[in-house]
Amino acid sequence: MTQTQRKIRIRAESHRLTKPFTISRGHKNTADVVVVEINDGSRIGRGECVPYGRYGETLESVTAEIESIKPILEGSSNKLSHTFTRDDLQTAMHPGAARNAIDCALWDLEAKQIGLTVPDRLGLRPRPLPSAVTITLDTPARMAQAAKQLLNKNSEKKQLVKVKLGGEDGFAADIGRLSAIRDTAAEATLIVDVNEGWHPHDIISHVDALKSFNIDLIEQPLPADNDDILKDIDLPFCADESVHDSDDLNHLNPGYDCVNIKLDKTGGLTEALKMLQLARKKNLKVMVGCMVASSLSMMPAYFLGLQADYVDLDGPIWLEKDRENGLHFVHDQISLPTKPLWGWN
Known part of the structure; x- marks a missing residue:
């Protein structure tokens, strides 16, 4: 040939x-x-x-x-x-x-x-997809204000909010951040993303406090090489840095209820699709996440997100200018343009 x-x-x-x-x-x-x-x-x-x-x-x-x-x-x-x-x-x-x-x-x-098209190949029907919107790490007051602005933009729907925690000022400060956000956004669906920033004793000593915030997912609270204790704690943990591809799923700490699939970790959509199928077989929930990037990064993940439980693909909204024919973002809903920049013929 x-x-x-x-x-x-x-x-x-x-x-x-x-x-x-x-x-x-x-x-x-x-x-x-x-x-x-x-x-x-x-x-x-x-x-x-x-x-x-x-x-x-x-x-x-x-x-x-x-x-x-x-x-x-x-x-x-x-x-x-x-x-x-x-x-x-x-x-x-x-x-x-x-x-x-x-x-x-x-x-x-x-x-x-x-x-x-890619969705045709995968047997998927594109549709508006709810996505988490991220509140980055800051003071409690500023994070609460950011949450308030999100809710004002989308007052008719229950907002999915992702909160970055794990500040250098310690776990007690993070509890203050959560309190301020919950005071402002009592009805929001909350995902907490710690990026490996807590210590085991933080969680062990404050399980009841964390439960009181009604958090849907606590994403990667501990370093990937020090997360054994999670299996003994009754909180909804999601693995990010602890799982990269489908091979990692076979050794995943049983304390995790959910996995965050990111294409920059899996090495592409091909492996991400394989990983999603295996996660389902293991009765794990699936979040499709992203790095801060343009819609050229986000579109392959969008099609994966059509099959996920949680979607966190707000990367392009942080850019001063996204690419032409990129994803459309209206509040927390993402959708395809008429002729998308990726995956189309």
Whole structure:
């Protein structure tokens, strides 16, 4: 079989945010992404990833990783006798941001080549999808004010709010933040995201206090290598940093009721779909999450989100300017434009 000659383009981009995005590990003022374009001579598939600093990824390291596989992906290497596929990609690269950009670019290219959209291939019907809106780490008063603004924008619906905690000022300050937010947003559905920022004794000593806030999910409260005690605590925990791909699900702490699937962790939509199916078999709830990025990152995750219990895909609303034909955000509802920038023919 004659191998198709492709051309690969890789570029790093930095998108300014409307305001700082702050979590327990620090804050950012830009969304730094790597974009991959795969050109087969007449069509171009695009994918975007966000280097995961938590795991030592940078714009430079992710770009270098993609460059290293570029000859095989383009077909200029003699290591394969066929056109490089997404199946080849799963064994050629480890999970992570670099593989995500390539995997999503291949999905996009395939949609254009075969004339069939990604949701059609997956048997999904796009629809407006409720998404969590994030309140980043700040003082209790400012976080409560942010919650109030969210509720004012969407007064007719029960808002899904994701609250970033794990500040350097300690667990007691986080309890103050939760109290202030609950005073303002008593009826909101609340997800708490700690980004590994608490200590075991914090949770053990304050189970009743945490239960009093009626939290739907407590996401990754402890470091991934120190979360054993969660299995003995009756609170709704969601794994993020503790689970990356489907292999990790086989060793997941039984204390977790839910897993957060992010394409930059799984290494693309292909593995994310596999992971979602396995999570269902294990009776786990599924959240589809994101990094702060453009709609080019978010659209593959949107289609995954059509099958999830919780969706947290508000990344583009933090950008000063999203890409053309990106996802539409109206309050907490996300939907597709008439001709989406990704996954369409």
